[in-house]
Each structure stands twice: as C-alpha cells, then as structure tokens.
Amino acid sequence: MRMTCEDLTSTGRDNGALSRRRLLQLMGAAATVPVLGSVAGCESPGSTSGGGGGGGGGGGDNLTFVYRGDANQQEAFNKLFAEFNKVEPDIKLRAQGIAADTWGDFSNTVATRIAGGQVPDIIQIATEGQRIFASKDLLEPLEPYMERDQDVVDDYFADIDPNLVEWNTKYASHDGKTYYIPGGYNTVCFWYNTETWAAAGATPPAPDWTWDDFLVAAEQLKAAGVFILPIGSDPFTAIMPWMLTNGGSPLDEDWATPTFDTPQSIESLQFCRDLIANGYAPEPGGAFDAGEALSKGTLAAIAGGRWPVIDMRRLELVDKMAIVPMPQKTGPGSPVGWDAWPITKASEKKDAAWTFIKFMMSKEASEYYASIGGTIVPARLSVANSPAFTDNAPEGTTALSEAISYATPVPSPDRGAEVQTAMINAWDKALSGNESPEAALAQANEELAGLL
C-alpha cells in the first residue's frame, strides 16, 4: 500500500483514545513516513511534471537556489543574495550551499535531494553535470524567458566569450534547446611564488614558457630544496593541463571516443611521472599540504583557477604570487569548466527564478561577486578585466580569463563521474610507478570506450 501525503498528515490529527491496534497502526504509519518521504518523496521523480516530483522548490513560499560552496564561499554568496533581496524584496530567496569536494559530489548530492522530493527552483550546475541534468528532462527550456528579456540576454552574451555561448548549447544540451544561462568559469594556470622562485635563482616564467623552461626551473628549485609543483591525478588541475599543452586530450571533441592513450597523452603522463621520480615534485599518496608548503617556501607553485585566491588572501601570499599560463610543449592549453543556472521543470516559481537569473547576469551582480571573493572568473569580460576582479589578486590574474580563448571543456559525458574515476586510476597507477604510462592509459582507454 502506498501512503499519500494526506494520509500521513491525518495521523497527527487523531486524538481519540488509543487502542493497541490503533497504537500499532500509528506506529507503523510513523515508521513509514521517513522511509517513503526520504527515499521517494510523495511522488516518484519523473512521475509528474516531467521529472520534478512534487517538491515545487521544497521551500514553501521561498525561491530555492542550490549552489556549491564551502563556508567561505557561502559567506560570499550570502552577501550577493542580500544584494538581490535589496533589488527584489518581494522574492524570498532561500539559498542552500552544499560544501561538496568536487562538482561530481555536488551533482550527486543534488540528485539525491531531488530523489528525496526536494527539487530546488534553480540549481548551480557545473559542466560536469549539465548534460545529464538536461537529458533527464528535469529542466525548463529557457527560450521563452530569453525572448521575453532579449535585451538583457543580448547585453550579457555580448560581454562574454563567444566560446562560452557556443558550448552552452553544444555541450550542455542534448537536444539543441537552451537550458542554461552560463555563469562564471574556471581555467587552469600556473600560480608561482615569486620570492621562492627568485631565491632559487630561477628565471620567472614567461607567458609562453615551455616544458623545457619548466624543467630548468625545477632543477634550480630542487637544488634549493624546493618542490616546483605537486603532481596529482585530479582531471581538471593535473591531468588535462599536461595533456592539452602537449596537443592531447582525454576524449575527442564530441566526447564520443576516448583519446586517452595517444602518444601525446603517454608523453604527458611520462613527463609527470619523471617529475616525481626526479624529486621535482613530492611523492603522491600522502598528506602534502600545498598551501602550507607555499607559505613555508618548500613549494614554488600550484596549478589552479581562480579559487586559490581565497587561500592566498588568508595566507597573505597575494603580493608574492604571480599567474602565468601552464608551460607548453606544442601550444597553450587549459581545461575549462563553467557553472550555469537552469530553472527546474518542477518549479512553481519560474518567473521569480528567471528574475533571479537575470540579476545574476547583470554587470552589477557580477562585479559585486568578484569583489567580495568569488572563486570563479566572471563570465563578463568587462568584469574579468576590471579592478573588481584583478584587485587584491596576484599579478597576471587576467591570464585566467584569457585562457578561455584556448581552453578545452572538461569532458562531461553522461557517465562523467565514472569517466573521471577511470582517468584518475590510470594516472595514479603510472604516477606511483606501479605501471607504465603506456599500459595504464591503454587499459583506461578501453574502459573509457565502454563508458562512452
């Protein structure tokens, strides 16, 4: 028997004398509430409104917005939301930050909430989750809203990199419709400590520096007892930058065929393995704290997007750091991932949700968020090149926004989480010396082919 929401609430209104049978009935009902409620909601997702469930935002009269952010990021977001409420006092925004380690974990948490009947009105979704959320029929096509406010949309799209506009439908949509408004993005560049670099007598890296230049600096830093860079297996900051600067990529442009075992990929992995074997980078598998090592001068650099700026400010390293593109072998390369805002199909407050998205597209919101410590590169070029973004940030910060012109979207097919796991496992095996790069990547390539 399936109990409806009305049945569940009615049990609380019965205040007559309790017989044992009645007591047991109530206990049974009480026991069933969380099981059905938490696992399936009052309706199976997808059974109504094309996959939304009955949550309707899960926030009563509030407009709910779910985003990824740790405590620091939530603080910055909350200030932004307070600005929104100044402009739109009638819309009660209920923002929920999820402190997930990765975008994959964030997507999993959101999916679990949706399965539990908590469907937000707006979700901040990164590249990794955009196609899968759209393909599950959870999102509302945005064309009618965009046409309604064409001037706002035109103003926004005219001020963001054309790549971002193209990718927003090419990669984030399964049927050519527009489900998202792209927000900020992150690329990967080389953040180095200028003082540590100088103390080792290394030449500061130029914007077009090469892998060979990198090795020369690594040797000089090693002689000074300093690691040049931690080498890990995170697809965004560790795998893709080295593959892309060598003309490789984990998947083809359509995310349909793996290219993880090409000679370029193998050469990239071998290069990373050699950095560890030669003592230029710490051994993987421990608890190496890059932030602490950077401040102590035992590490010279990290690879990252905009997000390290928060830690750099906390560690008072902003003035000592500088940012340049990653060293290149065949040409410049960087992954790019962007967040985007869709309206859920189940939302009962779609107009209010669109009003909030319009606010997020505004130059004022973008500038304000950048100035209070946003961890992404603002989509608006005018903001990314303005003091709102470059003040209180390392020298060369604009390299992060310039990188979008040569960047490659982080592969995010439907089974993206498994694809990333396969990539990480292969990279780890070779980095640790447990397997040759050729064997590790060939095996992973086969696995990726199965997943795609």
Added chain:
Amino acid sequence: MTAGVATPVALGTDSPPRRRARRREALAGWAFLSPALVLFLVFIAGPLAFAIFLSVHSWDLLTPREYVGLENFRRLFSDPLLPKALLNTFLFSLASVVTHVFGGLLLALAVNRPMNRFVSYFTRSAVFFPYLLSWAAVALLWKYVLDPTFGLVAYYLDKIGIDAPNWFVDPAWSLPAIIGIDFWYTIGFTFVIMLAGLQTVPSELVEAARTDGANRWQVFWHVTVPMMSPVLFFAVIITFIGAFQIFDPIQIITGGGPDDATMTIVMFLYQTGFQAFQIGYASAIAILVFVVIMAVTGLQFLVARKWVYER
C-alpha cells in the same frame, strides 16, 4: 487492610479487572518497546525492505524506476570487480578478526593483573582513547603519519636505513596499511570487551586449578579460555560484521585504489550507487552484503556449538 477470602478463578478464564490489568500491562510493554521498535522499523527493516524492492529495479535517482527482475543480480555475478571486492573484504575481515581478538585478549591480560591503580586506569584509557575519535580524523591523522615524504614513519624508517613504501599508493601495501590503521583505531573496543570478560572468570576456578598444580599456560588454556569463550564468540561476531562493512577510511584515504587494491564491497556499493547513479544495482550489492554477513554469522553460530562453553 483486612484479610479476605481468595476467590477461586477457573483456569483459562479471566475476570474483567484482570483482563484490564493485562491489557494495561501489554500496552505498557508496547510503550516501552516502541522507541526501539520505531527505530528498528525506520532505520533497519524499512530500508532493508526498500533495498530489496530497489534491487529488482533500474533507477538513476532522476528518472522513474523501471522493473528489471533479477537483471541486477545477473549483472552483479558477472561483474569483474565483484571477486576483487569480495576478496579484499574477506581478507580485511579475517585480518581484523584475528588481530582484534588476539590483540584485544593480550592487552586485556596485560592490564588485568595487580598493578598500580593509576597505571591501570591510564593504560585502559590510553588503549580505548582512539576509539573515541571519528574515522575522518583518524584517517587524516594516519595520512600524515604515513606520508611518503614528510611522514613520521618514513622519517624513522629512513633513520635505520629502510626505504618506507608508499603505503597508500603501492597496491601491495595499501590494504595492510588500512588493516593496521583499523587495528589502532578499534582495538580499544575489543580490549574493553575482553577485559570485562576476563573479570567474569570465577577466581575460585583459577585458584582451584593452581592448587591442582596447573601452571599459568594451563590455567589460561583450560580455565580462562573456556570461561571466556562466550565473550570471544561475541567479539568474533561483532568484529566480523563491522569489518565486513569497512568504508570510512577507504573512502577518505584511498578511494578504493590503487588499482582496486582496497576496493571493498561497501566501497563498490557506494561508487555504484552514488557515483554511477545505479541505485538498483547498488541495492543488489547491498542485498549481497546482507546475505553474506547473515550466512557467515549463521555459520559461526553453528561452529560455536563446538567451542563455546555455556555456563
């Protein structure tokens, strides 16, 4: 109060007041039981029933469920990762049971002797203390301790001329490292159980054995162990069930790697359910875990008839 004449009551018939008293008593019994019963239904029976239901469905959390019959189980038993995950889990469980039972018993024997009260309490607290920490804290702590570059263990091994392995990256060492960390963390629990068990061994039996000329080993083997056997049995069961569900340190430290060397059955379940969004398939794995634990526990109860001494 006056003495009255007892009214004879025919067998099998209750007077109305007595029936009311019995009902009240039954109701009170249910009331006392209800918190545990509700918790059991909500957190154990309910999820188990739902997992069984989900195990015959295909569900990705986002779209409607689809009934697939036994397809998830067919797929599970042909999944190449299953034998690896089961082997790792059984190895971990076996190592955990053996080290905990022997280690816990030895520690308890060491402490359960006349000694300075301060030393006794300090030792007991020190052994039990790690168990009060969270798995997350313990896992991170050991990541530091076993760091291949800066870790304490690598430092001291280097002092004596030994190259420390890269514990969590080398497939040959990662599972033993997790076993060691688990031992450090949970031995306190087994130790407390063993100590409590030792203190229930009747001293007159020990004294009688000694009077009969038994040496220490004979007293331990012929008196202490038989008297402790129910406690040992309990420790074996509890440790096995806990070990078979090992997840936290693996998720935090190795993520099931390197090369699936620490991929346990629950880690496999987690990755299937919450990374690959295959909830039905993950539920089938959960049912398998349940069946294996039940079967092994049942087997232990059968074997226990041969070695557990019931007073």
